[in-house]
Amino acid sequence: MLTITSVHEMQSWVDAQRAAGKRIGLVPTMGYLHAGHLSLVAQAGERSDVVVASIFVNPLQFGANEDLSRYPRNIEGDTRLLDAAGAAVLFLPSVNEMYPEGYQTAVSVDLVTQGLCGASRPTHFRGVTTVVAKLFNMTKPHVAVFGAKDFQQLVAIRRMVADLNFGIEIVGAPIVREADGLAMSSRNAYLSPDERRAALCLSRALAASCHLVEQGERDALRIVGAARRVIAEEPLARIDYVSLVDADNLQQVTELQRPALLALAVGFGKTRLIDNCVLSQRSTVESQQPSEPTENTLDCKLSTVD
Amino acid sequence: MLTITSVHEMQSWVDAQRAAGKRIGLVPTMGYLHAGHLSLVAQAGERSDVVVASIFVNPLQFGANEDLSRYPRNIEGDTRLLDAAGAAVLFLPSVNEMYPEGYQTAVSVDLVTQGLCGASRPTHFRGVTTVVAKLFNMTKPHVAVFGAKDFQQLVAIRRMVADLNFGIEIVGAPIVREADGLAMSSRNAYLSPDERRAALCLSRALAASCHLVEQGERDALRIVGAARRVIAEEPLARIDYVSLVDADNLQQVTELQRPALLALAVGFGKTRLIDNCVLSQRSTVESQQPSEPTENTLDCKLSTVD
Numbered sequence: 001m002l003t004i005t006s007v008h009e010m011q012s013w014v015d016a017q018r019a020a021g022k023r024i025g026l027v028p029t030m031g032y033l034h035a036g037h038l039s040l041v042a043q044a045g046e047r048s049d050v051v052v053a054s055i056f057v058n059p060l061q062f063g064a065n066e067d068l069s070r071y072p073r074n075i076e077g078d079t080r081l082l083d084a085a086g087a088a089v090l091f092l093p094s095v096n097e098m099y100p101e102g103y104q105t106a107v108s109v110d111l112v113t114q115g116l117c118g119a120s121r122p123t124h125f126r127g128v129t130t131v132v133a134k135l136f137n138m139t140k141p142h143v144a145v146f147g148a149k150d151f152q153q154l155v156a157i158r159r160m161v162a163d164l165n166f167g168i169e170i171v172g173a174p175i176v177r178e179a180d181g182l183a184m185s186s187r188n189a190y191l192s193p194d195e196r197r198a199a200l201c202l203s204r205a206l207a208a209s210c211h212l213v214e215q216g217e218r219d220a221l222r223i224v225g226a227a228r229r230v231i232a233e234e235p236l237a238r239i240d241y242v243s244l245v246d247a248d249n250l251q252q253v254t255e256l257q258r259p260a261l262l263a264l265a266v267g268f269g270k271t272r273l274i275d276n277c278v279l280s281q282r283s284t285v286e287s288q289q290p291s292e293p294t295e296n297t298l299d300c301k302l303s304t305v306d
Numbered sequence: 307m308l309t310i311t312s313v314h315e316m317q318s319w320v321d322a323q324r325a326a327g328k329r330i331g332l333v334p335t336m337g338y339l340h341a342g343h344l345s346l347v348a349q350a351g352e353r354s355d356v357v358v359a360s361i362f363v364n365p366l367q368f369g370a371n372e373d374l375s376r377y378p379r380n381i382e383g384d385t386r387l388l389d390a391a392g393a394a395v396l397f398l399p400s401v402n403e404m405y406p407e408g409y410q411t412a413v414s415v416d417l418v419t420q421g422l423c424g425a426s427r428p429t430h431f432r433g434v435t436t437v438v439a440k441l442f443n444m445t446k447p448h449v450a451v452f453g454a455k456d457f458q459q460l461v462a463i464r465r466m467v468a469d470l471n472f473g474i475e476i477v478g479a480p481i482v483r484e485a486d487g488l489a490m491s492s493r494n495a496y497l498s499p500d501e502r503r504a505a506l507c508l509s510r511a512l513a514a515s516c517h518l519v520e521q522g523e524r525d526a527l528r529i530v531g532a533a534r535r536v537i538a539e540e541p542l543a544r545i546d547y548v549s550l551v552d553a554d555n556l557q558q559v560t561e562l563q564r565p566a567l568l569a570l571a572v573g574f575g576k577t578r579l580i581d582n583c584v585l586s587q588r589s590t591v592e593s594q595q596p597s598e599p600t601e602n603t604l605d606c607k608l609s610t611v612d
Contacts (some may be wrong), residue, residue, distance in 0.1 A: 163411035202436035
């Protein structure tokens with residue numbers, strides 16, 4: 001596996017690959033990789049000839065009081081994992097390479113970034129779409145894979161790709177969970193043993209709502225309420241939001257009529273975790289989003305087994 | 307010359323051209339073409355194998371009270387001119403093709419769009435950079451040519467291309483003027499005969515400042531004052547701004563030390579015109595911008611001959 005740190009070298013490499021007729025897959029990450037990230041590399045590998053995995057802890061997507069400075073890093077370990085996963089290139093630009101002096105451009109997606117995490121992290125998604133637009137122009141992928149845990153990010157990126165005519169296939173990959181149901185996240189490393197135990201209320205909450213829907217419940221307040229009650233029972237948990245929204249446009253729904261996203265963000269000490277599952281009117285184990293396949297709802301069902 | 311109206315067809319066409327090893331040049335316009343536009347097509351032709359000229363009157367770059375609805379159009383005439391100028395494709399998308407239902411993404415460049423026209427047209431440059439980013443992704447050019455009359459637009463686009471790593475060469479083409487010195491603009495068609503005559507004060511104002519600099523003047527207030535006085539003598543002219551700014555970052559300068567842009571915007575009746583020239587400390591006839599060649603300062607000198 002090559003490690004490339006310069007934008008110019010990255011662009012030259014992909015230009016040569018494209019000239020040779022290769023299909024390029026991109027997996028953008030912030031590093032400190034876990035099995036969830038590696039599943040993205042595997043998915044990208046199935047859909048392309050060469051996979052570029054990027055690691056860049058993007059300052060633009062962190063708020064002033066967020067965890068930029070303490071975000072966990074392990075480039076050596078990440079390099080070994082990506083190499084073993086079959087990535088062709090680790091793209092590892094510096095902050096100065098990404099945002100040199102005088103940098104002043106932003107890409108923003110409006111409506112779908114307003115609610116959910118956008119409400120408490122007002123500049124986050126602008127940072128995400130900006131850096132992803134840059135990564136797209138640097139690595140010129142045919143296909144890019146993002147995890148469905150960051151579901152709002154996935155929706156915002158799909159919207160940006162459609163709106164700005166990037167012509168890149170965006171794949172949303174299912175959430176990968178620990179054996180006990182906790183969605184994998186680099187931020188799980190922040191959790192104390194007590195918080196780690198408490199964080200299981202997230203997948204339990206999603207499972208409780210799924211169960212209610214399986215029994216025929218369609219009312220959003222009651223579906224959300226079931227999840228909220230599970231989390232409220234956990235003293236270490238502070239709810240940021242629990243919301244049922246349309247899976248395409250992320251607008252709040254009052255009744256489950258078509259596939260909807262049950263999404264939540266909850267704080268444990270200094271750590272903020274998110275999780276979600278897609279609920280369908282017909283069946284919670286349906287493994288399709290309206291536009292792209294995921295296994296989120298299946299995950300949700302699996303997570304009831306803890 | 308082909309006329310293409312669909313984004314998908316446009317992308318397929320350029321993909322085939324790129325696969326065949328062709329270098330693609332882009333000239334984005336809003337139509338109602340004049341000799342200035344055709345000079346852009348010629349410049350693009352010199353730097354590429356196939357030229358795509360786009361015509362799209364972009365609603366996003368017009369303010370609520372601006373001239374979107376009455377912006378002049380002449381697709382038949384434009385088609386003949388582009389064909390004769392050697393363009394390979396006229397790209398002519400509809401508003402709905404560019405901004406379909408649900409559209410919600412913007413590309414914005416911050417600092418260089420704040421002053422000059424950005425002050426009185428606060429959403430204009432965001433509209434410009436957004437549509438140009440889209441056109442870049444639709445036509446995948448190696449080189450794109452923009453006129454130096456819209457100097458701030460040119461600076462904003464250069465900044466966007468650098469910041470978002472588009473990897474496209476941006477060429478700024480010199481202002482083309484009528485024989486009497488008026489910078490060519492589709493909006494000149496709005497002018498009454500009296501306003502058309504009055505509008506000559508713009509090139510005369512630039513020439514007056516140029517003359518002062520040739521005589522050794524370096525003080526921004528005095529250089530700007532010379533231009534203002536010429537315009538103030540014209541009863542039909544309403545000054546929006548006359549400014550001397552750094553030609554790279556568009557920040558106001560107090561003294562002419564390195565190449566600076568003398569830029570102005572002036573209203574005549576309902577019509578707002580802009581013009582500019584680049585002034586250099588050493589000589590006003592220097593034909594170089596700091597980063598890219600133009601003949602703006604030469605234009606300015608030429609316009610004294612009216």
